[in-house]
Amino acid sequence: MPARKRISSLKQLRLITVGLCLVFAHNAAARTWTSADGSKTFEGELTNYDATSGQVTVSMAGGKNITFAQAMLSEEDIAFLKENSSGSSGGVALKGLPEELPDPDGEEADMSQPVKVYILMGQSNMLGFGKPGPLQEAAKAGTYPYLVDEAGEWTVRKDVRNVRVMCSGNSPAKDHINDWMTIQGNIGPEIGIGHFVGHVTDAPVMILKSCIGNRSLGWDLLPPGTEAWEHGGKLQPGYRGTPDEPQGDTGGDMSRGWYAGCQYDGDVSAAKAVLENLDKYYPGATEYEVAGFFWWQGDKDMRNAAHFEAYEKNLIQLIKALRKDFNAPNAKFVTASLGQTKKGSQGGDGKILDAMEAVANSEDPELEGKVAFVYTNPLSKGGSSSGHYSGNPETYMNVGEAMGKAMVELLVE
8 A cells, every 4th residue: 555644734635646546635534434235334534545456445433444345335435436536647657655755765767758847936035045054963863864864964866856046137047056856055945845746756857946035026026917006006017017117018128127027037037948958957858847836935025015915916927927938837836925924914924825825725727726835834943034044944844845745735636
């Protein structure tokens, strides 16, 4: 039986099966099951369903697990299993996600498959300020054990490429990291994301981070398609507009000064340049597919009412624009709140949290089941986004792991 992992809450369970096994998703709650002849019923929580072999595992009262063939169940129960199972994983072949990740096995990915690319965007905390020294000690002590080997040295994933590029505005980007997934200096959430997504994926994986600090969604990262909007009696610039010409279009010409969406243009262009030279960044790769996006941002927007009040609208447009720009109409999207922000906050940071959660819960067909939200306050070890969480690497690891698990959950839905 494949291992299982509780991903988003104690009430949700995603069972990720191996090989030809189908994926089953359900609410982790007791259910009344009926025998095939209808003479007996029992209560139990479904913990695993292997659609290929027809084996069902149910947790009974007291925690005892029983495994039996689906043929022992009523037609209604069998229909319930099959109706809620799906062989689709967005084109990503998935392996089991265990309770605790093992050390990377050092093996390369199946290079006959296209590289699954995950693009990370945002501002300084996505960029990463987690200090590696304390992280190594934490890993040796048993937290994030997959980060260090038996000798206490950093492990290396040979199936996940870690790439980071950075530019200011739409000026030429510089390469900062182009290597296998391991710890190299300060970290952001990419380490947790890369290990979890990489572990469940047979295909080669690239974590591609393109961002810089101190950027807002309502101005610097404003996506294409965003029209000028009014706030407080003043017209806010639409995409490629300026304060003087909110409805104008600079055409991306920085010689006229910074414009709305200037950093969006730069970050997207920098990421595309990596993908256009794929073999340089993932040796031996010839094809790729953008499978998902990760977004951790909001510190600058929370200080500007015109920006945080329009955050939900702008975030939806961001998702649409990124999918279009990377020819990835079905790409999944995971966003995370600011670590210091508690649910219910009435400040700008709370408005951004609410906006992210609303987008993740949207019933819009373009968003439903394709966007996830991670509430990071319980994962943060203190400090704030503006202070980079005091450089505590466990905050960055916790957020990265949670975002990675959320992406896995989206992939198997």
